[in-house]
Every structure is written in C-alpha cells, then in structure tokens.
Amino acid sequence: MPLIVLLVLVVGGIAGIAVLLHIIGLSKAKVFDQESARAAWLREWPQAPVQDIDLSQDHCVALIQSTHGPGLVWAMGADSAARLAKAVKISQHERGLFVSLNSFDAPRIKANLSPQQVNTWRGVLMEPEQ
Amino acid sequence: MTDMVSYPDVVQLAVPIFIVAIVLELSWIVIRQRGGRYETRDAVTSLIMGAGNVASGIILGFLAWGFFMLLWAVTPMDLGSAWWVVVLCFVLDDLRYYWVHRFGHRIRWVWASHVNHHSSQHYNLTTALRQTWTGTFTFMMVVRAPLILVGFHPAMVLFVGGLNLIYQFWIHTEAIGRMPRWFEAVMNTPSHHRVHHGRNPRYLDANYAGVFIIWDKMFGTFVPELDSEKPDYGLVRNLGTFNPIRVAFHEWVGIWNDITQPGLTMYHRLMYAVAPPGWSHDGSRETSKRIKARHLTENPHDRGTPGFDQAGK
Ligand SMILES: [Zn+2]
Ligand SMILES: [Zn+2]
Numbered sequence: 001m002p003l004i005v006l007l008v009l010v011v012g013g014i015a016g017i018a019v020l021l022h023i024i025g026l027s028k029a030k031v032f033d034q035e036s037a038r039a040a041w042l043r044e045w046p047q048a049p050v051q052d053i054d055l056s057q058d059h060c061v062a063l064i065q066s067t068h069g070p071g072l073v074w075a076m077g078a079d080s081a082a083r084l085a086k087a088v089k090i091s092q093h094e095r096g097l098f099v100s101l102n103s104f105d106a107p108r109i110k111a112n113l114s115p116q117q118v119n120t121w122r123g124v125l126m127e128p129e130q
Numbered sequence: 131m132t133d134m135v136s137y138p139d140v141v142q143l144a145v146p147i148f149i150v151a152i153v154l155e156l157s158w159i160v161i162r163q164r165g166g167r168y169e170t171r172d173a174v175t176s177l178i179m180g181a182g183n184v185a186s187g188i189i190l191g192f193l194a195w196g197f198f199m200l201l202w203a204v205t206p207m208d209l210g211s212a213w214w215v216v217v218l219c220f221v222l223d224d225l226r227y228y229w230v231h232r233f234g235h236r237i238r239w240v241w242a243s244h245v246n247h248h249s250s251q252h253y254n255l256t257t258a259l260r261q262t263w264t265g266t267f268t269f270m271m272v273v274r275a276p277l278i279l280v281g282f283h284p285a286m287v288l289f290v291g292g293l294n295l296i297y298q299f300w301i302h303t304e305a306i307g308r309m310p311r312w313f314e315a316v317m318n319t320p321s322h323h324r325v326h327h328g329r330n331p332r333y334l335d336a337n338y339a340g341v342f343i344i345w346d347k348m349f350g351t352f353v354p355e356l357d358s359e360k361p362d363y364g365l366v367r368n369l370g371t372f373n374p375i376r377v378a379f380h381e382w383v384g385i386w387n388d389i390t391q392p393g394l395t396m397y398h399r400l401m402y403a404v405a406p407p408g409w410s411h412d413g414s415r416e417t418s419k420r421i422k423a424r425h426l427t428e429n430p431h432d433r434g435t436p437g438f439d440q441a442g443k
Contacts, residue, residue, distance in 0.1 A: 001139070001143060003188075009145050009149070010181045010184070013149040014174060014177045014181065016149075017152060017174075017177065020156070021156070021169070021173055021174075026168050026169055026170050027169070027171070043362070074370070076172075076368065076370060077169040078167065078169040078252075079169070079172070079252075079364070079368070081370035082368075083370065101370070104376060104379075104380050104383040104387075105369045105371055105384075106369065106370025106371060107370070107373075107376070109370070
C-alpha cells in the first residue's frame, strides 16, 4: 500500500473515531464519591488500608490517607489511577493545586480545591522535613 | 534461492478492516448498552500506539529484516513456498509467538516493550492496536531464527507473523461471550484473551497464546475465564497518563532509574533488567508470584483453583 494512502487512512481513522466517541458522550471523566474513591485506592494498594478520604471540588481527585502514608486517586478518563504521594512537588493554580508525583508514568495531577483544602492538602502531602 | 518470494504486508492492508470493525463494535455497544466500554482518550491513545507501531516497523524493520536475510544467506535449507509449507510455518510461528509473549511477561527487558499492550484499563478492539514501539530493542527477533534456519523464507515468516497479529485483533472484545466448545478448546478466543489482560491475581501470567490456545495447555499456563470472576483490565499499577510517548517508554525509563540508583551490586543492576517485572533488590515491590501468594494468604479457599496452584504460587 502506498505510504500516503496508509497515512491518510490512519490519521483519518483516528480522528474520525475520536470525534465519534466524543459526540456520543464517551469523554466524560470519572467522578468519585467516598466509596468509589476507596475502591479505586484498594484496587491498586490492597495492602494499604484507607484511613481518610478528601474529595476535590469536582470529585475527580481524592486525597487518601493510608496506613502506608498519603496518596492520591484520580480519574483517568472513565477509569482511575492511584499512587502513594512520596516526594511530591506542589504548585498552585487559581482553583487549587497541581501535584507532581516525580513519576514518568503519572506526571502531574490537577486538583480543584477550596482554599481550606489547599491548606490541608499541602499539609498532608508535603514531607515533614520540607 | 534466487526466486522472489513476495507476500503482501497484511497488517497495513488490514487497516481499513480495523477501522470498520471498531465502528461496528462501538455501535453494538451503544445500541445494546452492553458488551464493552469505550472512552475517548483511552481509545485515541491505543490507536496512536498502533499507528506508531506500524511507523516503527517501517523505520526499524530493516534491522530485523537484515538479520533474517543474513540467516537466510547462511542456511543451506529451503522448504520452498508450497501452501502446506506456509501452513506449517504459520503453526510453528505461533509456537514462536507463545514463547516470545511468555518472555514478554517474565523478563522485564522484554516486558518494557510489551507492557504497552496491557496499559489500557479497557478491553475493546482499539486495545488490540495498542502495540509497542520498541519491539526491535527486545532482540526477540532471535526467536524467529530457527524458523529461517530450517528453511522458511524470511518473507514467509513475516507474512504469517502478520496473519497472527490480525487474528488476534478480533479477540480483543467483550461483545463476544464464548465461542463453540470445540473452538474454545483449540483456538485463542475473546474469553481466553480477556483472562490474559486481567490484573486479577488469578489471571496474572496466563494465556500467552496467539492463535492456538493449545500451547498454554501444553506448557501449563492456561487459565479459563471464570464466570464468577470478571477480569479487571490493565496493569497491576495502572498508568496515570494518556501521553503516547510516556506510554511507549515508561518501563524503559523505569529500568534505567532502577539500574542507575546508587549502592547496588552488578548482580542487582542486571536483575532490574532481566528479572520478572516487579522484582526489586530489597523486596519492596511485588512480582506476580508474590501477588498470587498474598492473595492466597487472604483467600486460602482459592488454593488449587484455576490460576493458583496447591503450593501457593
Ligand atoms: Zn501479554
Ligand atoms: Zn491482547
């Protein structure tokens, strides 16, 4: 097959499928409640039971306090990811915090938080020595 | 031999079929409200990984091809190109696929490439196209060497390898429950391969087959899909990114970070590259063996059921 035909097929195919999925409403991010955030955490860290959960304003991110330390659960499209939050970097945006996990496969999470949450999340996520 | 053996690049030719089949599966799911899930960014990432796989084949394919032609030049054997030779080549190449795939899950160096295919939390036809960009660097082309040395032409070997990949496309679906009994017994099916994509402790390291499931039954890695336990798709530690570059290279970066950390012996550094995924010098991570063992400690009644042996592995 000529390369140009392959290229058009591939680019057109990907774009077409993307538009189709978006139009039929399959781009919605997962939103958590306390129970589903807990389940999403335990799905990845069954050995680290949950002690406390705090949901972001849009319910797309949750701060988890576990027996192994603080962690985050967040929406990955319709699914979830969960990581222990060790040596994170935090920066502020107008509606909350960015948390950088120092991880190539889970680089940065945007959490929309109330001003009060910004303070509590900072307190939990920053290591004591910093 | 001087006669030109020419086979079409079947994977490229199948691209239009892939696109049509994805649209059909999606329509089925939307209309029936069952039979799988789609999500935009997940699907787009899978499709871009597929496109990148084809691109890397075009760019790096000459390396494997050069290696194969070198072998072809030195071997005195030539089985010709009769139809039964092609069939035999297809079956033997599927055995080759089984072992490359098994290495892909048990040797971190090879897993670094194959992990891409398992990085989606979905299981639909786009997942089939979520393929590696870095296969050349695993050096797994050497497993094809015996086929060429016994006299299968390199072009034939690549042709049947392409057919193998195309076969595996349709089994990446939840829209099909079970195939007829005889078919499930011999062939790899959506049911068998759903197990392979499961991150459940029970389903780890099972069903490496490409086309024929008999290899798993022969080599003791077959686990049936249980109606009582739905596969939970994805990785033991799921990715927190849809960025194709990060998806393609994250495990290579992980290997690099692990082997370059200070204070390790040379043995430790080597093991971070070649031990099973999850191996760590201080035992701080879990291999699939340990995940299964932990599951059995918490669920002793599962001992001896499919995916768990009596000894607790
Ligand atoms: Zn696999
Ligand atoms: Zn697969």
